[in-house]
Amino acid sequence: MATIRTGTDLAAVEDVIAGITAHGERYLARVFTPQERADAGDDPERLAARFAGKEAVLKLLRPERSDAVPLTDVAVVLDAVGAPVVELTGRAAELAEAVGCTSIAVSLSHERGLAIATAVALSER
Numbered sequence: 001m002a003t004i005r006t007g008t009d010l011a012a013v014e015d016v017i018a019g020i021t022a023h024g025e026r027y028l029a030r031v032f033t034p035q036e037r038a039d040a041g042d043d044p045e046r047l048a049a050r051f052a053g054k055e056a057v058l059k060l061l062r063p064e065r066s067d068a069v070p071l072t073d074v075a076v077v078l079d080a081v082g083a084p085v086v087e088l089t090g091r092a093a094e095l096a097e098a099v100g101c102t103s104i105a106v107s108l109s110h111e112r113g114l115a116i117a118t119a120v121a122l123s124e125r
Helices: 013-031 034-040 043-060 092-100
Strands: 003-012 072-080 084-088 104-111 114-123
Touching: 003 013, 003 034, 003 043, 013 043, 013 104, 043 072, 043 084, 043 092, 043 104, 043 114, 084 092, 084 104
Parallel strands: none
Antiparallel strands: 003 114, 072 084, 104 114
């Protein structure tokens, strides 16, 4: 029986700006894939939306507390028409396979210093 999995996250743009200010390229490389950065043009609002998207996907996948999933294992990139899509690699892909999630949909929005994302998937297990 298929079940619906959801995840939602809210991120403050100022937190992304603070991360960039404090740690620069090290922060950006630890949190975002090169494609995410290119799609967002390194704009903090768009990066915050992608950060919220990553967190929403992780909430949907429900890793164990002891399970370290690098944020770059979840990428929120743009498809050919400019819509956000989720690409999983590494541990995130393993978690998705373990719960039978073959496709995850994500919606992003940002306004007035906040970014929100919701992720939805069908799980076969």
